Amino acid sequence: xxxxxxxxxxxxxxxxxxxxxxxxxxxxxxxxxxxxxxxxxxxxxxxxxxxxxxxxxxxxxxxxxxxxxxxxxxxxxxxxxxxxxxxxxxxxxxxxxxxxxxxxxxxxxxxxxxxxxxxxxxxxxxxxxxxxxxxxxxxxxxxxxxxxxxxxxxxxxxxxxxxxxxxxxxxxxxxxxxxxxxxxxxxxxxxxxxxxxxxxxxxxxxxxxxxxxxxxxxxxxxxxxxxxxxxxxxxxxxxxxxxxxxxxxxxxxxxxxxxxxxxxxxxxxxxxxxxxxxxxxxxxxxxxxxxxxxxxxxxxxxxxxxxxxxxxxxxxxxxxxxxxxxxxxxxxxxxxxxxxxxxxxxxxxxxxxxxxxxxxxxxxxxxxxxxxxxxxxxxxxxxxxxxxxxxxxxxxxxxxxxxxxxxx
Numbered sequence: 001x002x003x004x005x006x007x008x009x010x011x012x013x014x015x016x017x018x019x020x021x022x023x024x025x026x027x028x029x030x031x032x033x034x035x036x037x038x039x040x041x042x043x044x045x046x047x048x049x050x051x052x053x054x055x056x057x058x059x060x061x062x063x064x065x066x067x068x069x070x071x072x073x074x075x076x077x078x079x080x081x082x083x084x085x086x087x088x089x090x091x092x093x094x095x096x097x098x099x100x101x102x103x104x105x106x107x108x109x110x111x112x113x114x115x116x117x118x119x120x121x122x123x124x125x126x127x128x129x130x131x132x133x134x135x136x137x138x139x140x141x142x143x144x145x146x147x148x149x150x151x152x153x154x155x156x157x158x159x160x161x162x163x164x165x166x167x168x169x170x171x172x173x174x175x176x177x178x179x180x181x182x183x184x185x186x187x188x189x190x191x192x193x194x195x196x197x198x199x200x201x202x203x204x205x206x207x208x209x210x211x212x213x214x215x216x217x218x219x220x221x222x223x224x225x226x227x228x229x230x231x232x233x234x235x236x237x238x239x240x241x242x243x244x245x246x247x248x249x250x251x252x253x254x255x256x257x258x259x260x261x262x263x264x265x266x267x268x269x270x271x272x273x274x275x276x277x278x279x280x281x282x283x284x285x286x287x288x289x290x291x292x293x294x295x296x297x298x299x300x301x302x303x304x305x306x307x308x309x310x311x312x313x314x315x316x317x318x319x320x321x322x323x324x325x326x327x328x329x330x331x332x333x334x335x336x337x338x339x340x341x342x343x344x345x346x347x348x349x350x351x352x353x354x355x356x357x358x359x360x361x362x363x364x365x366x367x368x369x370x371x372x373x374x375x376x377x378x379x380x381x382x383x384x385x386x387x388x389x390x391x392x393x394x395x396x397x398x399x400x401x402x403x404x405x406x407x408x
Contacts, residue, residue, distance in 0.1 A: 200360055
């Protein structure tokens, strides 16, 4: 029996999605759970897995098409079965118009059948499109000559470094995720009325909590507890007392979310994506650490899943590992706030009228003034700082918790 492949809803209030690529060819056998297609969201390019076994057939949407959520774009059929007839007018609402001249020239030069015979990983094929790399000029380093992502990146770097006798400047091809980030941050900065509230945090308790948890959590779950993990826990629990900060602006209304899903800004190649820690207020630090590590690993190799990026209600961006003292972050719509975190560093501060050296950290809350006013922002930040000053190293879970086991 034929099973429809539909454009999934990956984010709140999503009405349509852009198909980036098919990871299987029409007529190819697909297993349930295999990655089938890539969809562009507001935050990242996400791989979507097949919902059942079957043969991919009846594709009605091509890379670059914008498709309404829930509309059928292909079918998974049994051998010998024909896909149901779909009405293309009801499936595709837009066609790709952003193919780069370099990529178009590469396709034209290689011909329609050149790349079909090339053995290449899905990520490498995507990178080749993004960087405009001619696959016929790439020698694969994988098993049997398969072209891998590293081969594409090396080829793109060679093109970038090749002397240009015509121009004195160089043009860098922006990746899909990089373009998305540019579009979304521009939209947020130009349409959302930002304001910022900053506090200093005495990080002695935070450091003590992290150091106390490190051995037990690393031994039981092979993950290191970081300041970010403790910040996620503290922010999530503070959000429970300040629901307006955990809200969204919809254009006409303010929607307060009952779930507290903290998103983390993560740097990937030439871009930043956000991975979500769902129900962070109910998670122990070790759970948060495992989830954070898992998100970062998948983001680094471009294999984020729909559940990794959807549903965020509040975001944390930590640049402390880059020795940044303080910064302001741009809000991720439709969220109402984002917390920017600087490095923990020893500073001279006044304590009881005397100079003392303390490990200090700056935190800056960016707010959407349509949802959060100055008083609410100040109260949230006050309670968050209080929670960080009282961080307790009491949440290292027993190693027998099966749901906290490291990802296989």
